[in-house]
Amino acid sequence: MDSETHRHPQAGHPHPRILIAAGEASGDMYAAELMPRLVEHLPGLTAFGLGGAQSRAAGIDTIVDMDQVSVMGLVEVLRHYGQLRAAMNTLVEALDRDRPDLVIVIDFQEFNQRLAKVAKARGIPVLFFVAPQVWAWRANRARHFDRYADHLAVLFDFEVPLFSQHGLPTTHVGHPLIELIDREAPDRSEARHALALSDHDPVVGLLPGSRRGEIERLLPTFVAAAERLLESDPARRFVMPRADSIDADWLAGHIAACTPSARLHERLTITTGGARRVMAASDALLIASGTATLEAALIGTPMVIAYRSNRLTYALARHLVRIEHIGLPNIILGREAVPERLQDAATPERLANDVEKLLSPDGSASQRAALREIRGRLGQRGAFDRLADLAAGMIAGKS
Incomplete structure:
Protein backbone atom coordinates (compact mmCIF):
# COMPACT_ATOMS: atom_id res chain seq x y z
CA MET A 1 0.00 0.00 0.00
CA LEU A 177 -6.34 19.42 34.26
CA ILE A 178 -9.65 21.19 34.84
CA GLU A 179 -11.75 18.14 34.01
CA LEU A 180 -9.25 15.70 35.48
CA ILE A 181 -9.28 17.46 38.84
CA ASP A 182 -13.06 17.87 38.83
CA ARG A 183 -13.53 14.19 38.07
CA GLU A 184 -10.79 12.55 40.08
CA ALA A 185 -9.67 14.67 43.00
CA PRO A 186 -11.33 13.57 46.26
CA ASP A 187 -12.48 16.05 48.86
CA ARG A 188 -10.47 16.53 52.01
CA SER A 189 -12.45 14.08 54.13
CA GLU A 190 -12.35 11.30 51.51
CA ALA A 191 -8.63 11.79 50.94
CA ARG A 192 -7.86 11.64 54.63
CA HIS A 193 -9.95 8.54 55.15
CA ALA A 194 -8.11 6.80 52.29
CA LEU A 195 -4.76 7.71 53.87
CA ALA A 196 -5.83 6.69 57.39
CA LEU A 197 -5.54 10.27 58.64
CA SER A 198 -7.93 11.85 61.08
CA ASP A 199 -9.79 15.04 60.23
CA HIS A 200 -7.86 16.78 62.98
CA ASP A 201 -4.30 15.78 62.01
CA PRO A 202 -2.14 18.69 60.81
CA VAL A 203 -0.84 17.25 57.52
CA VAL A 204 1.99 18.35 55.24
CA GLY A 205 2.36 16.77 51.81
CA LEU A 206 5.88 16.20 50.48
CA LEU A 207 6.04 16.03 46.67
CA PRO A 208 9.69 16.08 45.55
CA GLY A 209 8.86 15.16 41.94
CA SER A 210 8.26 12.21 39.64
CA ARG A 211 11.78 11.92 38.20
CA ARG A 212 14.75 10.36 39.94
CA GLY A 213 16.90 13.42 39.42
CA GLU A 214 14.31 15.71 41.01
CA ILE A 215 13.91 13.40 43.97
CA GLU A 216 17.66 13.05 44.50
CA ARG A 217 18.04 16.84 44.60
CA LEU A 218 14.99 17.75 46.69
CA LEU A 219 14.24 14.79 48.97
CA PRO A 220 17.03 15.43 51.54
CA THR A 221 15.93 19.05 51.89
CA PHE A 222 12.25 18.11 52.20
CA VAL A 223 13.04 15.51 54.87
CA ALA A 224 15.17 18.02 56.80
CA ALA A 225 12.37 20.61 56.57
CA ALA A 226 9.88 18.01 57.84
CA GLU A 227 12.14 17.36 60.85
CA ARG A 228 12.00 21.04 61.75
CA LEU A 229 8.23 21.17 61.32
CA LEU A 230 7.88 18.14 63.55
CA GLU A 231 10.04 19.75 66.23
CA SER A 232 7.65 22.70 66.44
CA ASP A 233 4.54 20.47 66.49
CA PRO A 234 5.00 16.73 67.22
CA ALA A 235 1.38 16.05 66.17
CA ARG A 236 2.07 16.78 62.52
CA ARG A 237 1.80 14.07 59.90
CA PHE A 238 3.65 13.90 56.58
CA VAL A 239 2.55 12.10 53.42
CA MET A 240 4.62 11.49 50.28
CA PRO A 241 3.21 9.95 47.08
CA ARG A 242 5.47 7.66 45.06
CA ALA A 243 4.99 8.03 41.31
CA ASP A 244 4.44 4.80 39.37
CA SER A 245 7.67 5.51 37.51
CA ILE A 246 9.71 5.41 40.74
CA ASP A 247 10.83 2.04 42.10
CA ALA A 248 9.69 1.53 45.70
CA ASP A 249 12.99 0.06 46.89
CA TRP A 250 14.94 2.86 45.23
CA LEU A 251 12.80 5.49 46.99
CA ALA A 252 13.02 3.70 50.33
CA GLY A 253 16.79 3.65 50.02
CA HIS A 254 16.94 7.37 49.34
CA ILE A 255 14.67 8.13 52.28
CA ALA A 256 16.87 6.00 54.52
CA ALA A 257 19.95 7.86 53.24
CA CYS A 258 18.35 11.08 54.49
CA THR A 259 18.51 9.50 58.00
CA PRO A 260 15.08 10.61 59.22
CA SER A 261 14.60 10.47 62.97
CA ALA A 262 12.60 7.63 64.46
CA ARG A 263 9.85 10.12 65.24
CA LEU A 264 9.64 11.35 61.63
CA HIS A 265 9.77 7.79 60.37
CA GLU A 266 6.66 7.07 62.42
CA ARG A 267 4.88 10.20 61.21
CA LEU A 268 5.74 9.80 57.50
CA THR A 269 3.48 7.80 55.16
CA ILE A 270 4.59 6.80 51.66
CA THR A 271 1.65 6.09 49.36
CA THR A 272 1.71 4.53 45.90
CA GLY A 273 0.50 7.02 43.32
CA GLY A 274 -2.35 9.15 44.55
CA ALA A 275 -0.61 12.52 44.36
CA ARG A 276 -3.96 14.29 44.11
CA ARG A 277 -5.18 12.42 47.17
CA VAL A 278 -2.16 13.70 49.07
CA MET A 279 -2.80 17.23 47.81
CA ALA A 280 -6.45 17.11 48.88
CA ALA A 281 -5.63 15.64 52.30
CA SER A 282 -2.88 18.13 53.16
CA ASP A 283 -3.06 21.47 54.90
CA ALA A 284 0.09 22.61 53.07
CA LEU A 285 2.53 21.20 50.52
CA LEU A 286 6.23 21.21 49.83
CA ILE A 287 6.25 20.58 46.10
CA ALA A 288 8.67 20.44 43.18
CA SER A 289 8.11 22.90 40.37
CA GLY A 290 6.12 21.36 37.53
CA THR A 291 2.62 20.40 36.43
CA ALA A 292 1.84 19.09 39.92
CA THR A 293 1.82 22.68 41.20
CA LEU A 294 -1.09 23.48 38.88
CA GLU A 295 -2.94 20.38 40.06
CA ALA A 296 -2.46 21.48 43.65
CA ALA A 297 -3.66 24.98 42.75
CA LEU A 298 -6.87 23.64 41.22
CA ILE A 299 -7.44 21.47 44.28
CA GLY A 300 -6.86 24.58 46.38
CA THR A 301 -4.08 23.46 48.73
CA PRO A 302 -1.53 26.11 49.78
CA MET A 303 2.02 25.24 48.78
CA VAL A 304 5.66 26.20 48.72
CA ILE A 305 7.39 25.52 45.39
CA ALA A 306 10.99 24.30 45.43
CA TYR A 307 13.37 23.65 42.57
CA ARG A 308 16.96 22.53 42.27
CA SER A 309 18.93 21.54 39.20
CA ASN A 310 22.55 21.10 38.24
CA ARG A 311 24.28 24.44 38.79
CA LEU A 312 25.34 24.81 35.16
CA THR A 313 21.82 24.01 33.95
CA TYR A 314 20.36 26.58 36.33
CA ALA A 315 22.88 29.25 35.32
CA LEU A 316 22.04 28.76 31.64
CA ALA A 317 18.31 28.85 32.36
CA ARG A 318 18.59 32.08 34.33
CA HIS A 319 20.46 33.62 31.41
CA LEU A 320 17.80 32.62 28.89
CA VAL A 321 14.52 32.88 30.79
CA ARG A 322 12.39 35.96 30.18
CA ILE A 323 9.86 35.68 33.03
CA GLU A 324 10.12 36.36 36.73
CA HIS A 325 8.55 33.15 38.06
CA ILE A 326 8.94 29.43 37.39
CA GLY A 327 5.88 28.08 39.23
CA LEU A 328 2.87 27.60 36.96
CA PRO A 329 0.42 29.15 39.46
CA ASN A 330 2.54 32.29 39.61
CA ILE A 331 3.05 32.39 35.84
CA ILE A 332 -0.70 32.18 35.25
CA LEU A 333 -1.48 34.79 37.90
CA GLY A 334 1.34 37.09 36.84
CA ARG A 335 2.56 37.53 40.41
CA GLU A 336 4.18 35.51 43.17
CA ALA A 337 1.19 34.27 45.14
CA VAL A 338 3.06 31.03 45.95
CA PRO A 339 6.55 31.16 47.50
CA GLU A 340 9.28 29.94 45.14
CA ARG A 341 12.52 28.72 46.67
CA LEU A 342 15.15 27.96 44.04
CA GLN A 343 18.60 26.42 44.25
CA ASP A 344 20.46 27.66 47.35
CA ALA A 345 17.34 29.43 48.61
CA ALA A 346 15.65 26.02 49.01
CA THR A 347 17.04 25.39 52.47
CA PRO A 348 15.34 23.26 55.14
CA GLU A 349 15.05 26.27 57.43
CA ARG A 350 13.43 28.52 54.84
CA LEU A 351 11.06 25.85 53.55
CA ALA A 352 9.99 24.97 57.08
CA ASN A 353 9.37 28.64 57.87
CA ASP A 354 7.30 29.06 54.71
CA VAL A 355 5.18 26.03 55.55
CA GLU A 356 4.72 27.21 59.14
CA LYS A 357 3.07 30.36 57.80
CA LEU A 358 0.73 28.35 55.58
CA LEU A 359 -0.32 26.12 58.47
CA SER A 360 -1.80 29.09 60.33
CA PRO A 361 -5.34 30.16 59.34
CA ASP A 362 -4.25 33.73 58.59
CA GLY A 363 -1.19 32.64 56.65
CA SER A 364 -3.05 30.38 54.24
CA ALA A 365 -6.03 32.65 53.53
CA SER A 366 -4.38 34.93 50.97
CA GLN A 367 -2.86 32.06 49.01
CA ARG A 368 -6.13 30.12 48.95
CA ALA A 369 -7.85 33.20 47.55
CA ALA A 370 -5.21 33.55 44.84
CA LEU A 371 -5.46 29.89 43.88
CA ARG A 372 -9.20 30.30 43.31
CA GLU A 373 -8.42 32.83 40.56
CA ILE A 374 -6.51 30.28 38.47
CA ARG A 375 -9.44 28.13 37.38
CA GLY A 376 -11.08 30.97 35.50
CA ARG A 377 -7.93 31.52 33.45
CA LEU A 378 -7.62 27.99 32.04
CA GLY A 379 -10.52 27.83 29.58
CA GLN A 380 -13.43 25.41 29.41
CA ARG A 381 -13.63 21.68 30.04
Whole structure:
Protein backbone atom coordinates (compact mmCIF):
# COMPACT_ATOMS: atom_id res chain seq x y z
CA MET A 1 0.00 0.00 0.00
CA ASP A 2 1.43 3.41 -0.90
CA SER A 3 2.05 5.96 1.83
CA GLU A 4 -0.53 8.44 0.53
CA THR A 5 -3.34 5.92 0.85
CA HIS A 6 -2.03 4.87 4.25
CA ARG A 7 -2.13 8.42 5.51
CA HIS A 8 -5.83 8.66 4.71
CA PRO A 9 -7.35 5.52 6.26
CA GLN A 10 -10.93 6.71 5.87
CA ALA A 11 -10.37 6.72 2.12
CA GLY A 12 -9.26 3.11 2.00
CA HIS A 13 -7.21 2.07 5.03
CA PRO A 14 -9.56 0.51 7.61
CA HIS A 15 -7.23 0.54 10.62
CA PRO A 16 -5.58 3.89 11.39
CA ARG A 17 -2.36 3.94 13.37
CA ILE A 18 -1.01 6.75 15.51
CA LEU A 19 2.38 7.18 17.13
CA ILE A 20 1.95 8.96 20.48
CA ALA A 21 5.00 10.28 22.32
CA ALA A 22 4.73 11.26 25.98
CA GLY A 23 8.02 11.42 27.86
CA GLU A 24 7.03 12.54 31.34
CA ALA A 25 4.38 11.89 33.97
CA SER A 26 1.95 14.64 32.93
CA GLY A 27 2.18 13.64 29.26
CA ASP A 28 1.64 9.99 30.15
CA MET A 29 -1.53 11.00 31.98
CA TYR A 30 -2.71 13.09 29.02
CA ALA A 31 -2.02 10.28 26.54
CA ALA A 32 -4.04 7.85 28.64
CA GLU A 33 -6.97 10.27 28.72
CA LEU A 34 -6.76 11.00 25.00
CA MET A 35 -6.61 7.39 23.81
CA PRO A 36 -10.27 6.39 24.44
CA ARG A 37 -11.46 9.58 22.75
CA LEU A 38 -9.33 8.74 19.72
CA VAL A 39 -10.81 5.24 19.58
CA GLU A 40 -14.31 6.75 19.59
CA HIS A 41 -13.43 8.86 16.56
CA LEU A 42 -11.32 6.19 14.83
CA PRO A 43 -12.68 2.65 15.31
CA GLY A 44 -9.99 0.01 14.97
CA LEU A 45 -7.26 2.48 15.91
CA THR A 46 -3.93 1.14 17.15
CA ALA A 47 -1.43 3.38 18.91
CA PHE A 48 2.20 2.90 19.82
CA GLY A 49 5.17 4.99 20.85
CA LEU A 50 6.69 6.54 23.97
CA GLY A 51 4.91 6.46 27.33
CA GLY A 52 4.56 4.94 30.77
CA ALA A 53 2.21 2.81 32.84
CA GLN A 54 -0.86 4.97 32.23
CA SER A 55 -0.36 4.91 28.46
CA ARG A 56 -0.04 1.13 28.54
CA ALA A 57 -3.18 0.76 30.63
CA ALA A 58 -5.04 2.83 28.02
CA GLY A 59 -3.98 0.47 25.23
CA ILE A 60 -0.94 2.25 23.81
CA ASP A 61 1.95 -0.05 22.91
CA THR A 62 4.88 1.72 24.56
CA ILE A 63 7.80 0.53 22.48
CA VAL A 64 9.91 2.97 24.52
CA ASP A 65 9.23 3.46 28.22
CA MET A 66 9.36 7.05 29.41
CA ASP A 67 11.78 6.08 32.20
CA GLN A 68 14.40 5.76 29.46
CA VAL A 69 14.11 9.42 28.49
CA SER A 70 12.80 11.22 31.58
CA VAL A 71 15.73 13.51 32.36
CA MET A 72 15.88 17.28 32.78
CA GLY A 73 18.56 19.90 32.18
CA LEU A 74 21.52 20.27 29.82
CA VAL A 75 24.02 18.45 32.01
CA GLU A 76 21.60 15.63 32.77
CA VAL A 77 20.83 15.19 29.07
CA LEU A 78 24.51 14.96 28.24
CA ARG A 79 25.00 12.37 30.95
CA HIS A 80 22.17 10.22 29.57
CA TYR A 81 22.77 10.93 25.90
CA GLY A 82 23.28 7.28 24.97
CA GLN A 83 19.92 6.11 26.26
CA LEU A 84 18.15 9.14 24.79
CA ARG A 85 19.67 8.41 21.38
CA ALA A 86 18.68 4.75 21.65
CA ALA A 87 15.10 5.74 22.44
CA MET A 88 14.99 8.13 19.50
CA ASN A 89 16.40 5.49 17.16
CA THR A 90 13.72 3.01 18.26
CA LEU A 91 10.94 5.50 17.55
CA VAL A 92 12.38 6.55 14.19
CA GLU A 93 12.68 2.90 13.16
CA ALA A 94 9.00 2.49 14.06
CA LEU A 95 8.11 5.51 11.92
CA ASP A 96 9.83 3.90 8.93
CA ARG A 97 8.53 0.42 9.58
CA ASP A 98 4.90 1.11 10.56
CA ARG A 99 4.20 4.41 8.75
CA PRO A 100 1.60 5.81 11.17
CA ASP A 101 -1.19 7.98 9.83
CA LEU A 102 -0.43 10.64 12.41
CA VAL A 103 2.14 11.46 15.07
CA ILE A 104 0.89 13.09 18.28
CA VAL A 105 3.66 14.46 20.47
CA ILE A 106 2.78 15.66 23.96
CA ASP A 107 5.01 18.34 25.48
CA PHE A 108 8.53 17.02 26.45
CA GLN A 109 9.80 19.68 24.11
CA GLU A 110 13.41 19.06 23.15
CA PHE A 111 13.04 15.32 22.56
CA ASN A 112 9.63 15.54 20.90
CA GLN A 113 10.65 18.39 18.62
CA ARG A 114 13.40 16.20 17.23
CA LEU A 115 11.02 13.29 16.77
CA ALA A 116 8.41 15.53 15.16
CA LYS A 117 10.94 16.97 12.72
CA VAL A 118 11.87 13.47 11.59
CA ALA A 119 8.20 12.56 11.12
CA LYS A 120 7.53 15.66 9.03
CA ALA A 121 10.57 14.90 6.87
CA ARG A 122 8.94 11.55 6.11
CA GLY A 123 5.65 13.18 5.16
CA ILE A 124 3.80 12.03 8.29
CA PRO A 125 1.46 14.67 9.75
CA VAL A 126 2.30 15.90 13.26
CA LEU A 127 -0.10 17.20 15.90
CA PHE A 128 1.89 18.87 18.68
CA PHE A 129 0.08 19.21 21.99
CA VAL A 130 1.36 21.80 24.47
CA ALA A 131 3.29 24.68 22.98
CA PRO A 132 6.87 25.42 23.94
CA GLN A 133 6.93 28.29 26.42
CA VAL A 134 8.30 30.81 23.95
CA TRP A 135 6.81 33.58 26.06
CA ALA A 136 9.19 32.48 28.84
CA TRP A 137 12.27 31.85 26.70
CA ARG A 138 12.64 33.35 23.23
CA ALA A 139 9.55 34.57 21.42
CA ASN A 140 11.27 34.35 18.04
CA ARG A 141 11.24 30.55 18.35
CA ALA A 142 7.54 30.66 17.49
CA ARG A 143 8.20 31.64 13.90
CA HIS A 144 10.07 28.41 13.23
CA PHE A 145 7.77 25.97 14.98
CA ASP A 146 6.16 24.86 11.72
CA ARG A 147 9.30 22.76 11.29
CA TYR A 148 7.94 20.49 14.01
CA ALA A 149 4.15 20.62 13.68
CA ASP A 150 1.39 20.64 11.11
CA HIS A 151 -1.05 21.70 13.80
CA LEU A 152 -0.38 23.00 17.31
CA ALA A 153 -2.85 22.51 20.17
CA VAL A 154 -2.24 24.93 23.04
CA LEU A 155 -3.25 25.16 26.69
CA PHE A 156 -3.67 28.93 26.98
CA ASP A 157 -5.58 31.31 24.73
CA PHE A 158 -2.77 33.90 24.72
CA GLU A 159 -0.53 31.35 22.97
CA VAL A 160 -2.65 31.24 19.79
CA PRO A 161 -1.48 34.55 18.22
CA LEU A 162 2.14 33.83 19.14
CA PHE A 163 2.17 30.93 16.67
CA SER A 164 -0.70 31.57 14.25
CA GLN A 165 0.82 34.91 13.19
CA HIS A 166 3.61 32.87 11.61
CA GLY A 167 1.20 30.72 9.60
CA LEU A 168 1.07 27.65 11.86
CA PRO A 169 -2.49 26.33 12.40
CA THR A 170 -2.99 26.74 16.15
CA THR A 171 -5.99 25.78 18.26
CA HIS A 172 -6.69 26.59 21.91
CA VAL A 173 -8.07 23.34 23.31
CA GLY A 174 -7.94 24.42 26.96
CA HIS A 175 -6.17 22.86 29.91
CA PRO A 176 -6.95 19.16 30.54
CA LEU A 177 -6.34 19.42 34.26
CA ILE A 178 -9.65 21.19 34.84
CA GLU A 179 -11.75 18.14 34.01
CA LEU A 180 -9.25 15.70 35.48
CA ILE A 181 -9.28 17.46 38.84
CA ASP A 182 -13.06 17.87 38.83
CA ARG A 183 -13.53 14.19 38.07
CA GLU A 184 -10.79 12.55 40.08
CA ALA A 185 -9.67 14.67 43.00
CA PRO A 186 -11.33 13.57 46.26
CA ASP A 187 -12.48 16.05 48.86
CA ARG A 188 -10.47 16.53 52.01
CA SER A 189 -12.45 14.08 54.13
CA GLU A 190 -12.35 11.30 51.51
CA ALA A 191 -8.63 11.79 50.94
CA ARG A 192 -7.86 11.64 54.63
CA HIS A 193 -9.95 8.54 55.15
CA ALA A 194 -8.11 6.80 52.29
CA LEU A 195 -4.76 7.71 53.87
CA ALA A 196 -5.83 6.69 57.39
CA LEU A 197 -5.54 10.27 58.64
CA SER A 198 -7.93 11.85 61.08
CA ASP A 199 -9.79 15.04 60.23
CA HIS A 200 -7.86 16.78 62.98
CA ASP A 201 -4.30 15.78 62.01
CA PRO A 202 -2.14 18.69 60.81
CA VAL A 203 -0.84 17.25 57.52
CA VAL A 204 1.99 18.35 55.24
CA GLY A 205 2.36 16.77 51.81
CA LEU A 206 5.88 16.20 50.48
CA LEU A 207 6.04 16.03 46.67
CA PRO A 208 9.69 16.08 45.55
CA GLY A 209 8.86 15.16 41.94
CA SER A 210 8.26 12.21 39.64
CA ARG A 211 11.78 11.92 38.20
CA ARG A 212 14.75 10.36 39.94
CA GLY A 213 16.90 13.42 39.42
CA GLU A 214 14.31 15.71 41.01
CA ILE A 215 13.91 13.40 43.97
CA GLU A 216 17.66 13.05 44.50
CA ARG A 217 18.04 16.84 44.60
CA LEU A 218 14.99 17.75 46.69
CA LEU A 219 14.24 14.79 48.97
CA PRO A 220 17.03 15.43 51.54
CA THR A 221 15.93 19.05 51.89
CA PHE A 222 12.25 18.11 52.20
CA VAL A 223 13.04 15.51 54.87
CA ALA A 224 15.17 18.02 56.80
CA ALA A 225 12.37 20.61 56.57
CA ALA A 226 9.88 18.01 57.84
CA GLU A 227 12.14 17.36 60.85
CA ARG A 228 12.00 21.04 61.75
CA LEU A 229 8.23 21.17 61.32
CA LEU A 230 7.88 18.14 63.55
CA GLU A 231 10.04 19.75 66.23
CA SER A 232 7.65 22.70 66.44
CA ASP A 233 4.54 20.47 66.49
CA PRO A 234 5.00 16.73 67.22
CA ALA A 235 1.38 16.05 66.17
CA ARG A 236 2.07 16.78 62.52
CA ARG A 237 1.80 14.07 59.90
CA PHE A 238 3.65 13.90 56.58
CA VAL A 239 2.55 12.10 53.42
CA MET A 240 4.62 11.49 50.28
CA PRO A 241 3.21 9.95 47.08
CA ARG A 242 5.47 7.66 45.06
CA ALA A 243 4.99 8.03 41.31
CA ASP A 244 4.44 4.80 39.37
CA SER A 245 7.67 5.51 37.51
CA ILE A 246 9.71 5.41 40.74
CA ASP A 247 10.83 2.04 42.10
CA ALA A 248 9.69 1.53 45.70
CA ASP A 249 12.99 0.06 46.89
CA TRP A 250 14.94 2.86 45.23
CA LEU A 251 12.80 5.49 46.99
CA ALA A 252 13.02 3.70 50.33
CA GLY A 253 16.79 3.65 50.02
CA HIS A 254 16.94 7.37 49.34
CA ILE A 255 14.67 8.13 52.28
CA ALA A 256 16.87 6.00 54.52
CA ALA A 257 19.95 7.86 53.24
CA CYS A 258 18.35 11.08 54.49
CA THR A 259 18.51 9.50 58.00
CA PRO A 260 15.08 10.61 59.22
CA SER A 261 14.60 10.47 62.97
CA ALA A 262 12.60 7.63 64.46
CA ARG A 263 9.85 10.12 65.24
CA LEU A 264 9.64 11.35 61.63
CA HIS A 265 9.77 7.79 60.37
CA GLU A 266 6.66 7.07 62.42
CA ARG A 267 4.88 10.20 61.21
CA LEU A 268 5.74 9.80 57.50
CA THR A 269 3.48 7.80 55.16
CA ILE A 270 4.59 6.80 51.66
CA THR A 271 1.65 6.09 49.36
CA THR A 272 1.71 4.53 45.90
CA GLY A 273 0.50 7.02 43.32
CA GLY A 274 -2.35 9.15 44.55
CA ALA A 275 -0.61 12.52 44.36
CA ARG A 276 -3.96 14.29 44.11
CA ARG A 277 -5.18 12.42 47.17
CA VAL A 278 -2.16 13.70 49.07
CA MET A 279 -2.80 17.23 47.81
CA ALA A 280 -6.45 17.11 48.88
CA ALA A 281 -5.63 15.64 52.30
CA SER A 282 -2.88 18.13 53.16
CA ASP A 283 -3.06 21.47 54.90
CA ALA A 284 0.09 22.61 53.07
CA LEU A 285 2.53 21.20 50.52
CA LEU A 286 6.23 21.21 49.83
CA ILE A 287 6.25 20.58 46.10
CA ALA A 288 8.67 20.44 43.18
CA SER A 289 8.11 22.90 40.37
CA GLY A 290 6.12 21.36 37.53
CA THR A 291 2.62 20.40 36.43
CA ALA A 292 1.84 19.09 39.92
CA THR A 293 1.82 22.68 41.20
CA LEU A 294 -1.09 23.48 38.88
CA GLU A 295 -2.94 20.38 40.06
CA ALA A 296 -2.46 21.48 43.65
CA ALA A 297 -3.66 24.98 42.75
CA LEU A 298 -6.87 23.64 41.22
CA ILE A 299 -7.44 21.47 44.28
CA GLY A 300 -6.86 24.58 46.38
CA THR A 301 -4.08 23.46 48.73
CA PRO A 302 -1.53 26.11 49.78
CA MET A 303 2.02 25.24 48.78
CA VAL A 304 5.66 26.20 48.72
CA ILE A 305 7.39 25.52 45.39
CA ALA A 306 10.99 24.30 45.43
CA TYR A 307 13.37 23.65 42.57
CA ARG A 308 16.96 22.53 42.27
CA SER A 309 18.93 21.54 39.20
CA ASN A 310 22.55 21.10 38.24
CA ARG A 311 24.28 24.44 38.79
CA LEU A 312 25.34 24.81 35.16
CA THR A 313 21.82 24.01 33.95
CA TYR A 314 20.36 26.58 36.33
CA ALA A 315 22.88 29.25 35.32
CA LEU A 316 22.04 28.76 31.64
CA ALA A 317 18.31 28.85 32.36
CA ARG A 318 18.59 32.08 34.33
CA HIS A 319 20.46 33.62 31.41
CA LEU A 320 17.80 32.62 28.89
CA VAL A 321 14.52 32.88 30.79
CA ARG A 322 12.39 35.96 30.18
CA ILE A 323 9.86 35.68 33.03
CA GLU A 324 10.12 36.36 36.73
CA HIS A 325 8.55 33.15 38.06
CA ILE A 326 8.94 29.43 37.39
CA GLY A 327 5.88 28.08 39.23
CA LEU A 328 2.87 27.60 36.96
CA PRO A 329 0.42 29.15 39.46
CA ASN A 330 2.54 32.29 39.61
CA ILE A 331 3.05 32.39 35.84
CA ILE A 332 -0.70 32.18 35.25
CA LEU A 333 -1.48 34.79 37.90
CA GLY A 334 1.34 37.09 36.84
CA ARG A 335 2.56 37.53 40.41
CA GLU A 336 4.18 35.51 43.17
CA ALA A 337 1.19 34.27 45.14
CA VAL A 338 3.06 31.03 45.95
CA PRO A 339 6.55 31.16 47.50
CA GLU A 340 9.28 29.94 45.14
CA ARG A 341 12.52 28.72 46.67
CA LEU A 342 15.15 27.96 44.04
CA GLN A 343 18.60 26.42 44.25
CA ASP A 344 20.46 27.66 47.35
CA ALA A 345 17.34 29.43 48.61
CA ALA A 346 15.65 26.02 49.01
CA THR A 347 17.04 25.39 52.47
CA PRO A 348 15.34 23.26 55.14
CA GLU A 349 15.05 26.27 57.43
CA ARG A 350 13.43 28.52 54.84
CA LEU A 351 11.06 25.85 53.55
CA ALA A 352 9.99 24.97 57.08
CA ASN A 353 9.37 28.64 57.87
CA ASP A 354 7.30 29.06 54.71
CA VAL A 355 5.18 26.03 55.55
CA GLU A 356 4.72 27.21 59.14
CA LYS A 357 3.07 30.36 57.80
CA LEU A 358 0.73 28.35 55.58
CA LEU A 359 -0.32 26.12 58.47
CA SER A 360 -1.80 29.09 60.33
CA PRO A 361 -5.34 30.16 59.34
CA ASP A 362 -4.25 33.73 58.59
CA GLY A 363 -1.19 32.64 56.65
CA SER A 364 -3.05 30.38 54.24
CA ALA A 365 -6.03 32.65 53.53
CA SER A 366 -4.38 34.93 50.97
CA GLN A 367 -2.86 32.06 49.01
CA ARG A 368 -6.13 30.12 48.95
CA ALA A 369 -7.85 33.20 47.55
CA ALA A 370 -5.21 33.55 44.84
CA LEU A 371 -5.46 29.89 43.88
CA ARG A 372 -9.20 30.30 43.31
CA GLU A 373 -8.42 32.83 40.56
CA ILE A 374 -6.51 30.28 38.47
CA ARG A 375 -9.44 28.13 37.38
CA GLY A 376 -11.08 30.97 35.50
CA ARG A 377 -7.93 31.52 33.45
CA LEU A 378 -7.62 27.99 32.04
CA GLY A 379 -10.52 27.83 29.58
CA GLN A 380 -13.43 25.41 29.41
CA ARG A 381 -13.63 21.68 30.04
CA GLY A 382 -13.37 19.28 27.08
CA ALA A 383 -9.71 19.64 26.09
CA PHE A 384 -9.29 15.94 25.30
CA ASP A 385 -12.41 15.86 23.12
CA ARG A 386 -11.21 18.88 21.17
CA LEU A 387 -7.78 17.31 20.79
CA ALA A 388 -9.27 14.05 19.51
CA ASP A 389 -11.38 16.04 17.01
CA LEU A 390 -8.22 17.68 15.70
CA ALA A 391 -6.44 14.33 15.36
CA ALA A 392 -9.33 12.71 13.51
CA GLY A 393 -9.57 15.70 11.18
CA MET A 394 -5.89 15.55 10.37
CA ILE A 395 -6.07 11.83 9.57
CA ALA A 396 -9.05 12.49 7.33
CA GLY A 397 -7.00 15.15 5.55
CA LYS A 398 -9.36 17.93 6.59
CA SER A 399 -6.83 20.12 8.38
